[in-house]
Amino acid sequence: MSDEPHVLPLRVYFAVFLALVAGTALTTWVASLDLGFLNDAVALGIAGTKAVLVALYFMHVRYSARLIWVFSIAGIVWLLIFIVLIMADYDMRVPVQGWTG
């Protein structure tokens, strides 16, 4: 952030808003279809896309210093490590429990 703030044109905000509304309509509609395991993947894909739009434009990450990029990505990276390792744990437990009866 400098003395001259980077002011985005209004149309950027309205375009992002319309994309978010479209994403919400899409995710609600897709949920009414039976896509098997793909339902979760599509729902999370849409939510992730919406989140990136909010972060890049509403939160100005795209126009922020590199240090802000590091901070904004760090939390997500740790969360993914958290989820992957804990699910690796739970997924490995099932056969062990089954084997010991």
Added chain:
Amino acid sequence: MSEPTGALAHHFESVEQQSQAASVGMWAFLAQEVMFFGGLFVTYVVYRSLHPAAFAEGSGHLPVPLGTLNTGVLITSSLTMALAVRASQLGKGRQTALFIAVTMALALAFLGVKSFEYAEKWESGLVPGLHWSPAAGSDPYLNLFYALYFVMTGCHALHMIVGLGLMAVVALRAWRGRYSPANHVGVECLGLYWHFVDLVWIFLFPLLYLLHGPGRTHL
């Protein structure tokens, strides 16, 4: 330098440095918030993988139209907050205050719909620990879904209530002309907080309301 006197704390060399420090601090706080809500999301992932039928059944009771409506309300409030930050970048204090006021009205609308949903769950006996009498034949692990539902949406709503207080303070300061294009990091940080609250809901909505499964009764 055009900023009001007293705007620069003595341990900073310039308002720009002070604003950057505040921004980085806010992002560090938000990274911590990701971990806070992350713990809840991980709990959700683990229990849902263990009891998928209970989660599908519980999700089926949630009103998708109200959830969709609230998602739209929150997205709109994020837009008005973004416009408030933009107005403060341009030095338009009163416009900033008005956009924040609209954001507050939308936040109250969201909480109104949410409390209506909570009341409906109370009447249906779907509040674990306090008023729990699910329909006969319900999944024995249904309480896990509803416990997570109330803790996750409750923590989210609590963040919104805190946000309402912060918005009131910043709107008042903006109305009184306490921010300038060179020194508006207070509005900026408020905006970051509010967009984060929006981000959490963007994930909560599909994960809680839109699970596909045999329990789905809406849509």
